[in-house]
Amino acid sequence: MxxxxxxxxxxxxxxxxxxxxxxxxxxxxxxxxxxxxxxxxxxxxxxxxxxxxxxxxxxxxxxxxxxxxxxxxxxxxxxxxxxxxxxxxxxxLRRMNRIRDLDSTDYTLTAEAGCILHDLKHAAEEANRFFPLSLGAEGSCQIGGNLATNAGGINVLNYGNTRDLVLGLEVVLPDGTLWNGLRRLRKDNSGYDLKHLFIGSEGTLGIITAVTLKLFPLPHTSVTSCCALSNLESGLSLLAIAREYSGDQVNSFELLPRIAMEMIAKHRNDLRLPFPSDEAQWYVLMELNSSRKNDDLAALTETILEEAFTKNMITNAIIAQSEQQRNQLWSIREAAVEVQKSEGYSVSHDVAVPVSKVAELIKLTCERASELLPGIRPYPFGHVGDGNIHFNFFKPDDMTDIDFKGLTSKIHTLVYETVNELNGSISAEHGIGRAKTDELEIYRSAIEISLMKAVKETIDPSYLMNPGKVINQKT
Amino acid sequence: MxxxxxxxxxxxxxxxxxxxxxxxxxxxxxxxxxxxxxxxxxxxxxxxxxxxxxxxxxxxxxxxxxxxxxxxxxxxxxxxxxxxxxxxxxxxLRRMNRIRDLDSTDYTLTAEAGCILHDLKHAAEEANRFFPLSLGAEGSCQIGGNLATNAGGINVLNYGNTRDLVLGLEVVLPDGTLWNGLRRLRKDNSGYDLKHLFIGSEGTLGIITAVTLKLFPLPHTSVTSCCALSNLESGLSLLAIAREYSGDQVNSFELLPRIAMEMIAKHRNDLRLPFPSDEAQWYVLMELNSSRKNDDLAALTETILEEAFTKNMITNAIIAQSEQQRNQLWSIREAAVEVQKSEGYSVSHDVAVPVSKVAELIKLTCERASELLPGIRPYPFGHVGDGNIHFNFFKPDDMTDIDFKGLTSKIHTLVYETVNELNGSISAEHGIGRAKTDELEIYRSAIEISLMKAVKETIDPSYLMNPGKVINQKT
CATH class of the missing domain: 3.30.43.10 (Uridine Diphospho-n-acetylenolpyruvylglucosamine Reductase, domain 2)
Known part of the structure; x- marks a missing residue:
């Protein structure tokens, strides 16, 4: 044709x-x-x-x-x-935004790919259920994109990545054939699990048109706290005991470095910091949630933090005492993203290592970056509970943007080499897109790349689906 | 060669x-x-x-x-x-039974495929961690087999299937090439997620030689109860409120039919039934667990059961007050499997439907089976909280084994047709093996079968890996 x-x-x-x-x-x-x-x-x-x-x-x-x-x-x-x-x-997919079904006994929701994440979460809430996926863009991102990129966000610790929230998919394959895999089964061992091929494949194997998602009991209580850490390692020990003491109900555990507090103090005088910005080098925002009625998570958080004090994991902590205080703490976390734009150009990375290796990752990377460029300002923050660090860098005060931009690819290499040494991932939650296809070929083994290409060519032999993304076409 | x-x-x-x-x-x-x-x-x-x-x-x-x-x-x-x-x-794989690594901060364990499940669970416990996979065969099954079949069991409700417990795999491909995908990352969106292809593929795409598993906080408290249900539907409503009230900490929710209680009374007079076997038509064994210290799960269970009484979901209930009573309740659940062997030949199925469709599945299947063979004795039991029913049938009292065996394939068809009408699965947790390859081709769509075959032929073009299992070779 x-x-x-x-x-x-x-x-x-x-x-x-x-x-x-x-x-x-x-x-x-x-x-x-x-x-x-x-x-x-x-x-x-x-x-x-x-x-x-x-x-x-x-x-x-x-x-x-x-x-x-x-x-x-x-x-x-x-x-x-x-x-x-x-x-x-x-x-x-934006016109395909219908919720096809919501079954509160099943704890499932079936929706089209173009549904906005916020709308799905709201629909679940109306039915006294919770859809936990939560990220900065939730007011405009669509569930189809979340599936295509296996989105992460701030609730992965207790609920998993997008992949873990899926029971079934409807997918149109590259030749237009429809695969209806919209099952809502909690157990199904009938042949290969095809849905996991499409989730996270960024539209390179077909188009996800609808999904059946798992829902959860709606949390009645959330208790948010902010701690000044003795050091990075102790933050990870804090997480380990918090999981134990809370009945594994830590939903968020987010790292904020001192530089973030300083930039917020500089650019956002409408926000009140929980501590003076020089209180510590590292802070975590921790949240527990629970669907139990009258669950005393504040007391539980106090127990956890007392233990953390006793064991010298933290030097200071506050627990939000009201919804307003909780929102203030989360505003700090959100501002830690936004203020970076006010500060200027940065070289950014979205990487992951095993949780126990985060301190080593940050230490090694900062040392190597300082060797490359004395005065460089590292800005590692984010989902430390998942081992996922958004590892950004700002230029030294006395350097021009143009000179700094010239170092971008050297900084990328430095970060990815360090991540690779620690058996980590060069893309924790943002995916590969077209930005990282070359890096993927470097940092994944030849056998892994060849398996991915074999899968790609089996399902989309003409490379018509989102070409140039994730997988480089064989030449 | x-x-x-x-x-x-x-x-x-x-x-x-x-x-x-x-x-x-x-x-x-x-x-x-x-x-x-x-x-x-x-x-x-x-x-x-x-x-x-x-x-x-x-x-x-x-x-x-x-x-x-x-x-x-x-x-x-x-x-x-x-x-x-x-x-x-x-x-x-039995000689490959080493635990290579256990990291309690990471909450991960890396082990070879031949490790016996019980030994893994024990090693985790020694490190104050919990590996939740639990099934009847855990004293002899190996983690490699659990992965190959994506094993389910009695803790899926709160912890997921085996697939959900995996962070990384090491796999030898059909030509002997090694894929080292033993990452222990909580987030990793770098290309297609290959591990999910191998999990549940029953050795038809390669041999899993090692795995990195997620661990969890060790539960300090478990409270087990047994309820006599008003009817099947109300059992599912009970589960829905138990998830809400407990903070989603229901780990087991198992169905026992009256016929199971009667057979246990007949064949196992060493066991004490929680109720007279004619108390109700249906019973559930429910367990909550928690790693919180001093977590009053007994009071929580009472609240749940009171609510269930008030709403006429249950007619009677007991809560185990000691470890001994807890073991007694679980002995009943285990006996519900064993006594079937004492009773004689049965036609068995391992099926799943959406949780909210379980009552309909059981009602329809029993009606149709009685039409096919008046006096047939249905024995549906098991993981109702996952929508997974082990749906077995015993012959009428006045029929010979040989005559009943002659009806085996008709009974299979009746069950699978009903499951299919309810958009369910003909294999919830046992897999396809060689026993169900023909049924898989009937009850999965042509496009799905063709995708599975395409994947099989991409990775194992000569059909050398476990031939005749899961996927029928193209003729």
Missing amino acids: KKESAIKQIKETLGPQGWSNDPDIMAPLLTDSEGGPQGNALILACPANTEEVSTVLQLCHQANIPVVPQGGNTGCCGGAIPNQTGTEVLLS | KKESAIKQIKETLGPQGWSNDPDIMAPLLTDSEGGPQGNALILACPANTEEVSTVLQLCHQANIPVVPQGGNTGCCGGAIPNQTGTEVLLS
């Missing part, structure tokens, strides 16, 4: 509401939140249902047109952005 | 302790716990380490010899039994 004819049929299938080539409408969809290279697209396709997705993929398959699926476009690695050639179809 | 030469080299590689063709040694490994058809093997290979597994697979690959991996041989579907031709190598 000729490309022109396929595009004509796509337009007919989707109807006037279902496609666009208006540059104003397309512009915000052609670059991602990190401001990576601007893309271009043949057409924006917005199918209204699974059948339309299937037809679009079938037509593109017949005409050899690549397809780039996109959710809420909140990614950080360019995974949902078409390349610059203008030869790809950009397929947005 | 000639087969004779490959076998000779395998013997040399493994040394005199590492192989056998003694019929007495091999006999117990050639039939499974369900007494399926007896197999035969060219040789029993017992490699002592990963390198030896790799060499054996490489030699077999070169000489085109099929390989059947075997763990503790406690499976129910013939998945670890060679066929009758005597042309396959039976590869036992």
